[in-house]
Amino acid sequence: MQDQARIIDGKAAAAALRAEIGLEIAAIKSAGGSVPGLHVVLVGDDPASRVYVASKERLAAEIGMNSVAHRLPAETSEAELLAKIEALNADDSVDGILVQLPLPKHINSGAIIDAIDPAKDVDGLHPINAGRLAGGKEGLVPCTPLGCMLLLRQVLPTLAGLEAVVIGRSELVGRPVAQLLLQADCTVTIAHSRTRDLASVVRRADIVVAAVGRPHFVRADWIKPGATVIDVGINRLPDGKLTGDVDFAQALNVAGAITPVPGGVGPMTIACLLRNTLTAFRARRG
Ligand code: GUN
Secondary structure: OOOOOEEOOHHHHHHHHHHHHHHHHHHHHHOOOOOOEEEEEEEOOOHHHHHHHHHHHHHHHHOOOEEEEEEEOOOOOHHHHHHHHHHHHHOOOOOEEEEOOOOOOOOOHHHHHHHOOHHHEOOOOOHHHHHHHHOOOOOOOOHHHHHHHHHHHHHOOOOOOOEEEEEOOOOOOHHHHHHHHHHOOOEEEEEOOOOOOHHHHHHOOOEEEEOOOOOOOEOHHHOOOOOEEEEOOOEEOOOOOEEOOEOHHHHOOOOOEEOOOOOOHHHHHHHHHHHHHHHHHHHHHO
16 A cells, blocks of 8 residues: 655645735735735624634734734624625725625625725635636736645646546635636636546546535545645544545545545635735735
């Protein structure tokens, strides 16, 4: 049997990225400038969203950003939320705006995302930023896909020519990560729920990105020996434990490198949000 796969440590990579951004903010501060401002908006009290928003708020503050969380009641109307977004758009001290998803059902998420100033859209979800990404132009890129790419580059210095299979076609992960892999000159396949013979599609891949949202969906015998596996899934099992989309224990015996859950892609998402906020700050304020 081959050696066990290298486990890609997303927690360490995220801490290193945050430290790097923290140093840049300290330099901005010591030069007498105002620091980047990240504003996260949470509507309602979904327990998972509350935890995510608290982490974003804390980690942004920890590296010296002006970190503000706006917690609005579940009954907030779409018009009220739009007014909040307009106020943040108009406030020059706000560099990044993130509206935590999912929103309550009575609010049209698309209308809210469309209202965010694309220059402050640190989630990279505004159609202008999605279009820029699809066109291979500079813009703000969704945080989880960006995190996947940074982790991939830790183990694969050259991505050009590699076969990449992305499983999942969501706006938040599947589509944008496929665009980034294409920009890196991979040969990209996007597989989804209607893909025929998924196992044999995945077996071609030098890089597998699993973003399905189903525990242990990707089986070890689908993975090409030596492939790099990025597991974006965060699934809660009945016993309360978190697990990814990949059968990690078995995949360890086949893959060349693999991200764990937790401790893989997850921590990179917030670190990339902070990076996007710094990027937006630099683009807006020079
Ligand atoms: N909910 C789960 N993931 C995300 C994300 O990346 N951005 C936002 N805004 N909401 C989320």
